[in-house]
Amino acid sequence: EAGVAQSPRYKIIEKRQSVAFWCNPISGHATLYWYQQILGQGPKLLIQFQNNGVVDDSQLPKDRFSAERLKGVDSTLKIQPAKLEDSAVYLCASRDTHKADTQYFGPGTRLTVL
Amino acid sequence: EDQVTQSPEALRLQEGESSSLNCSYTVSGLRGLFWYRQDPGKGPEFLFTLYSAGEEKEKERLKATLTKKESFLHITAPKPEDSATYLCAASANAGGTSYGKLTFGQGTILTVHP
Secondary structure: OOOOEEEOOEEEEOOOOOEEEEEEOOOOOOEEEEEEEOOOOOOEEEEEEEOOEEEEOOOOOOOOEEEEOHHHOOEEEEEOOOOHHHOEEEEEEEEOOOOOOOOEEOOOEEEEEO | OOEEEEEOOEEEEEOOOOEEEEEEEEOOOEEEEEEEEEOOOOOOEEEEEEOOOOOEEEEOOEEEEEOOOEEEEEEOOOOHHHOEEEEEEEEEOOOHHHOOOEEEOOOEEEEEEO
């Protein structure tokens, strides 16, 4: 079974530029999560989707971050404009809502904002 | 607010020297306590889920245990390949929008020397 796929793996941008990350969850997983992991810290939830609807975006900085999950499969996370403090690894995870509580993570995208 | 704290922040062991990692949690109604392993440049890899106090789970040299306030990850006779960051996360039994949300600790960096 293929795991969670993410791209790109690395991205370097200047502050105030925009950037987008893509995630393809495990086939059949209805729940999808985006996390931000700053160096030396644990992942922090940004947004949770159930199919193509947002379940929890309480910790998403909505003035600059946006996310969508069209057709309930792939998802895109966008930052516009980026700030220096957005430098982090952005992790996507998915879960089979009907079977288990376990979230499976992708390899992440490392973002550096200069 | 849900909180998860891990100790120590870093642990250096000699090969074969057994030890334990601690995870303290404050969650309104624990649904599950999760342990993940994270290697440099990779996403977290699922290890265990514990649901109730007294529960134990084992995998190779790792054993996870759970009490009402803490979880421990015991490492018996570790090998250099066990070197990684170990993350602990808790999910709450809150219904609706908080379901499935993981609150992570900051991780313990384990280094096992040959």
